[in-house]
Amino acid sequence: MQENNFGGLGEAEAEKRLREYGYNRLKSKNKKNPVGIFLSQFKDIMVMVLLGATVISAFMGEIYDAVTIILIVLMNAILGFVQEYRTERTMEALEKLTAPTARVIRDGKEKVIDASLIVPDDIILIEAGDQVPCDGRILRSNGLWCNESILTGESEAIRKDDSNDSVFMGSSVTRGNAVIQCEHTGMQTKMGQVSSLIDEAGSQETPLQKKLGSLGKTLCLICAGVCILVVIAGILRGEPIFDMLMTGITIAIAAIPEGLPAAVTIALALAVRRMMKRNALVRRLHSVETLSCANVICTDKTGTLTENKMSVTRIRTADKEYAITDNPDADNCLKELFRCSVLCNNASDDAGDPTEVALLAAAKKFGILKGDQTRLSEIPFDSETKRMSVTVSDNNGIRTYSKGAPDVILKTCRLIYTESGIAPMTSERKRDLYQVVDDYAKQALRVMAFTFTDEKTGYEVFLGLMGMLDAPRAEAKKSVNELRRAGIRTVMITGDHKLTAEAVAKEVGILRRGDLVISKEELDKLSERELDKVISKVAIFARVDPSDKLRIVRSFKRKGNVVAMTGDGVNDAPAVKEADIGIAIGKNGSEACKQAADMVLLDDNLSTICEAVKQGRTVYMNIRKFVRYLISCNIGEVMVMFLSIVLGMPVVLLPTQILLVNLVTDGLPAMALSLEKSEKEILRMKPSEFSGSFFSGGLLGRITIRGILIGLCTLGCFAYSLYLGCTLETARTCALVTLIASQLIHVFECRSERKSVFRMNPFENLSLILAALVSAGVTALCIYLPFLSVAMETTPLMLSEMVWSLLFAAAVPIASGLLGLITNRE
Numbered sequence: 001m002q003e004n005n006f007g008g009l010g011e012a013e014a015e016k017r018l019r020e021y022g023y024n025r026l027k028s029k030n031k032k033n034p035v036g037i038f039l040s041q042f043k044d045i046m047v048m049v050l051l052g053a054t055v056i057s058a059f060m061g062e063i064y065d066a067v068t069i070i071l072i073v074l075m076n077a078i079l080g081f082v083q084e085y086r087t088e089r090t091m092e093a094l095e096k097l098t099a100p101t102a103r104v105i106r107d108g109k110e111k112v113i114d115a116s117l118i119v120p121d122d123i124i125l126i127e128a129g130d131q132v133p134c135d136g137r138i139l140r141s142n143g144l145w146c147n148e149s150i151l152t153g154e155s156e157a158i159r160k161d162d163s164n165d166s167v168f169m170g171s172s173v174t175r176g177n178a179v180i181q182c183e184h185t186g187m188q189t190k191m192g193q194v195s196s197l198i199d200e201a202g203s204q205e206t207p208l209q210k211k212l213g214s215l216g217k218t219l220c221l222i223c224a225g226v227c228i229l230v231v232i233a234g235i236l237r238g239e240p241i242f243d244m245l246m247t248g249i250t251i252a253i254a255a256i257p258e259g260l261p262a263a264v265t266i267a268l269a270l271a272v273r274r275m276m277k278r279n280a281l282v283r284r285l286h287s288v289e290t291l292s293c294a295n296v297i298c299t300d301k302t303g304t305l306t307e308n309k310m311s312v313t314r315i316r317t318a319d320k321e322y323a324i325t326d327n328p329d330a331d332n333c334l335k336e337l338f339r340c341s342v343l344c345n346n347a348s349d350d351a352g353d354p355t356e357v358a359l360l361a362a363a364k365k366f367g368i369l370k371g372d373q374t375r376l377s378e379i380p381f382d383s384e385t386k387r388m389s390v391t392v393s394d395n396n397g398i399r400t401y402s403k404g405a406p407d408v409i410l411k412t413c414r415l416i417y418t419e420s421g422i423a424p425m426t427s428e429r430k431r432d433l434y435q436v437v438d439d440y441a442k443q444a445l446r447v448m449a450f451t452f453t454d455e456k457t458g459y460e461v462f463l464g465l466m467g468m469l470d471a472p473r474a475e476a477k478k479s480v481n482e483l484r485r486a487g488i489r490t491v492m493i494t495g496d497h498k499l500t501a502e503a504v505a506k507e508v509g510i511l512r513r514g515d516l517v518i519s520k521e522e523l524d525k526l527s528e529r530e531l532d533k534v535i536s537k538v539a540i541f542a543r544v545d546p547s548d549k550l551r552i553v554r555s556f557k558r559k560g561n562v563v564a565m566t567g568d569g570v571n572d573a574p575a576v577k578e579a580d581i582g583i584a585i586g587k588n589g590s591e592a593c594k595q596a597a598d599m600v601l602l603d604d605n606l607s608t609i610c611e612a613v614k615q616g617r618t619v620y621m622n623i624r625k626f627v628r629y630l631i632s633c634n635i636g637e638v639m640v641m642f643l644s645i646v647l648g649m650p651v652v653l654l655p656t657q658i659l660l661v662n663l664v665t666d667g668l669p670a671m672a673l674s675l676e677k678s679e680k681e682i683l684r685m686k687p688s689e690f691s692g693s694f695f696s697g698g699l700l701g702r703i704t705i706r707g708i709l710i711g712l713c714t715l716g717c718f719a720y721s722l723y724l725g726c727t728l729e730t731a732r733t734c735a736l737v738t739l740i741a742s743q744l745i746h747v748f749e750c751r752s753e754r755k756s757v758f759r760m761n762p763f764e765n766l767s768l769i770l771a772a773l774v775s776a777g778v779t780a781l782c783i784y785l786p787f788l789s790v791a792m793e794t795t796p797l798m799l800s801e802m803v804w805s806l807l808f809a810a811a812v813p814i815a816s817g818l819l820g821l822i823t824n825r826e
C-alpha cells in the first residue's frame with residue numbers, strides 16, 4: 001500500500017463528532033435490559049392466568065396458597081431470568097468480537113478502530129478484502145475495484161476511478177487499495193436508507209428451535225386437552241370448581257414445555273462460549289447445530305493445514321541451482337532475482353504476507369535489502385491472477401517487476417536473464433524450468449517465479465524460481481484422521497500447484513489410494529453433471545480460483561452433503577456464504593469473508609474445526625438429553641393427574657405441589673444436563689445421526705414409556721399409602737417424593753443414550769449432582785420445615801413412609817429396564 005500523507009481528524013474532534021452524529025451502525029438494535037428480561041418471564045399466558053386466579057383465591061381467603069404460588073412462580077422466573085440474562089450477555093460479547101474494524105488515520109497515525117466509531121471526515125484506508133465501513137469519497141486510489149452487489153444487486157465488481165468517486169458502506173473491495181474520506185455514517189449512508197430490507201442474520205430461529213417449537217405446540221395441544229378433561233372430570237365428580245380450575249392451570253404450566261426453544265438457545269449459547277475459548281468464534285447460533293451433521297470439510301492448504309511460516313529453501317536462476325547457505329555469494333542473476341523479490345514485495349522484516357516475509361529473509365541472507373527507489377504503481381496480488389507487479393523508478397530508470405505462480409509467469413516470458421545477458425526463452429529452457437517447478441512441488445514446496453519487463457522490447461524477462469517450504473501443521477494429520485473417523489471427509493482446495501498440493505495432502509492423510517486430484521483445467525472441462533459424478537472421490541482441487549469454490553460447494557450440496565468451507569480472501573466470500581457452514585480464516589482473512597462466514601477460526605487451524613464439530617455434536621446430544629428428560633417428566637406429571645381423576649381417586653397433587661415439582665425438577669437439573677461434557681464416542685458417530693429426525697433411534701418411544709412409568713409408580717405410591725391407611729395429606733406427600741425422586745433418578749439416566757448409569761462416572765458432571773442435591777434438599781425442606789410444610793400442605797414423613805416412597809421411585813428405572821429386556825428397546 002502506498003505511504004499516506006493525510007493527517008486525519010484529531011481524537012478529540014472525532015469524539016465530538018461521534019456525539020454529534022452517533023455511532024456508525026445501521027440499526028440501533030433493541031437491547032434487552034435486565035428488567036425487560038425479568039418481566040418477559042411472566043409473559044406466558046398460562047402464568048398470567050395462574051397469577052390472576054391466585055389473586056382471586058387470595059380474596060377468597062386462601063392467603064397461604066396464594067403467597068406460596070406467587071413465591072414459586074417468582075423463583076421460577078428468577079431461574080429463567082438468570083439463564084436468559086447470561087445468554088444475552090454471551091451474545092452481546094460475541095457481537096462485539098465479530099464487529100467489523102476499520103483502519104483510520106487519526107492525529108496523523110494509522111489505527112485500527114471499531115468501525116462503529118467512524119465519524120464524518122475520518123480518513124480511512126481500504127484494501128482488497130475489506131468491507132467499506134461508511135460512505136466516502138476517494139482521495140487516492142490504486143486500481144480500486146468494489147463489489148456493490150449488496151446495494152445494487154450487480155454481482156460484478158466495479159472499477160472506481162480516483163477523482164472524487166464514491167464508495168459505499170457494505171460494499172467490498174475486491175482489488176486494489178484506496179484512501180477515502182468519510183462522508184456519511186450509520187443510517188445516513190446509502191445502506192442505511194435501504195437497511196430495512198436487510199434482515200438481521202443471527203436473530204433467526206435455528207432449525208432445531210423450529211422443530212422443537214412445533215413439537216412444543218403439539219404437546220401444548222395434548223396437554224390442553226388433558227387439562228380440560230381433568231377439570232371436567234373433577235367437576236363432574238363433585239370437586240370444587242375453582243379448585244379444579246386451579247389444578248388445570250397448574251398442570252398446564254408444569255407440563256407444557258414452553259421453555260424448550262429458550263433452553264435450546266441457552267445450550268447453543270453455552271456451546272458458543274466454549275468454542276470461543278477454543279479459538280472458534282461462532283457468528284450464527286444455528287451453525288453450532290449444522291456443524292454437528294457436516295460430512296465434508298473443504299479447507300485451504302496454506303495456514304489451515306500448513307504452518308503458514310514460509311522459508312525459501314531452493315532457488316533457481318536461468319542456469320544455476322542455489323542452496324541457502326550461511327555465507328553465500330550472489331552472482332548477477334541471483335542479485336537481479338532478489339532485487340525483484342524485495343521490490344515486488346509489501347512485507348517488512350517481520351510483518352506482512354508470510355510468502356513475502358520469507359522472500360525478504362532469503363534476500364537478506366545474500367545481503368540484498370530494499371534500496372532507495374520510488375514505487376510508481378502496483379497491481380496487487382490476487383488469487384485469481386496469481387501474480388503481483390510493481391513499477392519502480394531508481395537509478396536504473398523505470399522498471400516493472402512481477403512475481404507469481406510459475407505457470408502464470410512462464411506463459412508470458414519471452415526472454416530470460418542469464419549471466420551473459422538477456423537471451424530468448426527457448427522451448428527447451430521452458431521445458432527445463434517446468435521440470436524444476438515439478439521437482440520442487442513434489443517436495444511440497446510452494447514455488448514462485450520472478451520477472452521484469454524489458455524497457456526496450458516491452459517483453460517479460462524471466463529471472464528465476466524460488467521454492468518455499470511451508471511445513472504441514474503437526475496436528476493436521478491427527479485432525480484429518482479424527483474427522484474421517486467421525487464420517488467427515490476433508491477436501492483440500494488450493495490455489496497452489498497440483499504436485500505441491502498432493503505432497504502436502506499425502507503428508508496430512510487427505511490423499512489416499514483411489515482419491516482423485518483435479519486441477520483447474522480439468523475442473524473447467526467438467527460439466528456440472530460430470531462434476532457431481534466424481535465429486536465424492538475428489539480429495540484435492542489444485543490451482544483453482546476462489547470463484548471455483550462456489551461451483552465445488554454447490555456440487556457437494558447437490559449430492560446431499562452438508563459442507564463446511566473455509567476461505568480468507570474477499571473472492572472466497574460467495575462460496576463461504578453458500579456453504580452450509582462458512583468458515584473464515586481469522587488471522588489474515590478479509591473482513592468481507594469474515595462477515596459472510598458463520599464461524600471465524602481465530603487460529604486458522606484445522607484442529608479447531610474438528611473441535612468445533614465435536615462441540616456442535618455435543619450440544620446436539622445435550623439438547624436431546626434435556627428434551628428427553630423434560631418431556632418424559634412432564635408426561636409423568638400429567639399422567640398422575642389424569643389417571644387419578646379418571647380412576648376416581650382423590651386429586652394426587654395440589655397446585656402448589658405441582659408447581660414445586662416443576663421448580664425442582666425442570667430448573668436446575670435440566671440446566672445442568674446441558675453442561676454434560678462430550679462423550680468419548682461423539683467423534684465415532686456418523687454425521688447422519690445428527691441430521692435426521694430429532695427423535696431418531698426410538699427416542700420418542702423411550703420418552704413416552706418413561707413418562708407413563710413415572711406416572712404409574714407415583715400413582716401406585718399414592719394408592720399404596722392410602723391403602724395402608726395414611727391420611728390424604730401423607731399420601732400426597734409420599735406421591736410428591738416418588739414423583740420428584742423418580743425424576744431426579746431419571747436425570748442421571750439421561751446423561752447418555754448409550755451407556756447405563758452404572759457405566760458412567762457420576763462425578764464427571766458435578767453441576768448435575770449439585771443440582772440434584774439442591775432439588776432434593778428443597779423438597780426435604782418443603783416436607784420437614786414446619787412453615788414450608790404448612791404452605792405446601794405436606795406432612796413430615798416417617799422413615800417407613802419415606803422408604804416406600806423412594807422404593808416406588810426406584811421401581812421406575814427397574815420396570816423400564818425390564819421392559820427394555822422384553823422389548824429390547826429401553
Ligand code: ATP
Binds near residue numbers: 301303447
Ligand atoms: P491456499 O488457497 O490453500 O491458501 P495458496 O495460498 O497457495 O493456497 P494462493 O494464495 O491463491 O493459494 O496462491 C496461489 C499461487 O500464487 C501460489 O502458489 C503462488 O505461486 C502465488 N502467490 C502466492 N502469494 C503470492 C504473492 N504474494 N505474490 C505473488 N504471487 C503469489
